[in-house]
Amino acid sequence: MTGNTTRITVAETDRLVLRRFTPEDAGFVLRLLNEPSFIQNIGDKGVGTLEQAARYLADGPIQSYARNGHGLNLVSLKDSLQPIGMCGLLKRDGLLDVDLGYAFLPEFCSRGYAYEAAAAIVRSCRELPRLTRIVAFVSPGNAASIRVLHKLGFSFAGMTRLDPAAPEVSSYSLPLPDDSARAGRGERDRLP
Numbered sequence: 001m002t003g004n005t006t007r008i009t010v011a012e013t014d015r016l017v018l019r020r021f022t023p024e025d026a027g028f029v030l031r032l033l034n035e036p037s038f039i040q041n042i043g044d045k046g047v048g049t050l051e052q053a054a055r056y057l058a059d060g061p062i063q064s065y066a067r068n069g070h071g072l073n074l075v076s077l078k079d080s081l082q083p084i085g086m087c088g089l090l091k092r093d094g095l096l097d098v099d100l101g102y103a104f105l106p107e108f109c110s111r112g113y114a115y116e117a118a119a120a121i122v123r124s125c126r127e128l129p130r131l132t133r134i135v136a137f138v139s140p141g142n143a144a145s146i147r148v149l150h151k152l153g154f155s156f157a158g159m160t161r162l163d164p165a166a167p168e169v170s171s172y173s174l175p176l177p178d179d180s181a182r183a184g185r186g187e188r189d190r191l192p
Contacts, residue, residue, distance in 0.1 A: 010073050010088070011120035018073040018087060018117055021061045025074055026053035028083040031105070038103050041142045043166075064091065070128065072101060075117045084108040087117035089125070089134070092162070098128075100136045100174075102148075114148050122152060125176055136172040137162060146170070 011018040021029070030053040032038060033045045047056050064071030072088040085104030092099065100121060102114050125131055136154055138145045154172035161168055 011117075011124055012078065013116045013120050015078050016084075016113060016117055016120070017076045017078050017081065018120060019076070020065055021057050021072065021074050021086075023054055023057060023062075025083070026050050026057060028074070029053040029057060029086075032086065032103060035103075035106060037106055037109075041139045041145070042103060061086075061088070067091075068098075070098070073121075075102075075104070075113065084113060085117070087114070087121055089121060089128075095135075097133055097135045097173075098131065100134050100149075100152075102145075109144065114145070115151055118148060118152055122174065131176055133173055133175045136174075137169045138172065140168070140170050146172075 007022060008020040009017060010020060027050060030047060030050055033047045033053070033056070045056060047053050061071040061073070068089075068091045070089045070091075072086045072090065074083055075085040075087050076083050085102065085108060087102035088100075089098045090101050100118060102118055104114055122134065125134060134154075135157070136149050137160070138149065140159075149172045152174065154174045157171040157173040159168045160171045
């Protein structure tokens with residue numbers, strides 16, 4: 001997997017750079033998807049080789065960029081560009097809303113990186129047309145992710161199954177301001 005693939009930056013924060021995945025990121029994805037914490041909290045994606053990791057990227061995030069204009073992104077430390085995780089929006093077949101997803105290598109957890117990356121993604125949602133809310137799904141026992149979602153302003157919306165054979169997950173929702181609707185309502189909506 002060599003080549004000169006264009007790297008597109010999606011967002012930057014004080015400490016992080018979020019950019020679109022490229023095929024060259026397969027080695028990092030192979031490690032991240034096989035971390036015990038990833039498998040426990042998100043699931044086993046069946047990615048056991050570099051070739052499978054490259055296919056995961058091609059069929060997942062990279063295809064999503066072309067189809068939806070967004071997807072999961074590589075998260076790197078700004079000063080060194082060391083990859084530490086992924087964060088972005090997913091558009092799942094059969095679901096109306098897009099959902100926020102993120103995962104980080106264990107050695108970079110509990111440092112505020114998930115919140116920082118996710119907040120940058122939520123801010124970028126203003127550029128997506130007709131997006132009125134974002135949802136997120138989390139394993140009920142994943143207290144760290146639940147704290148991140150609450151800090152971002154998400155509210156618990158119930159339990160659901162993303163697949164009939166999958167275990168139940170907690171669903172969270174974050175309504176987004178509809179600037180165009182607010183601008184068109186006029187003076188009457190400003191009354192107490």
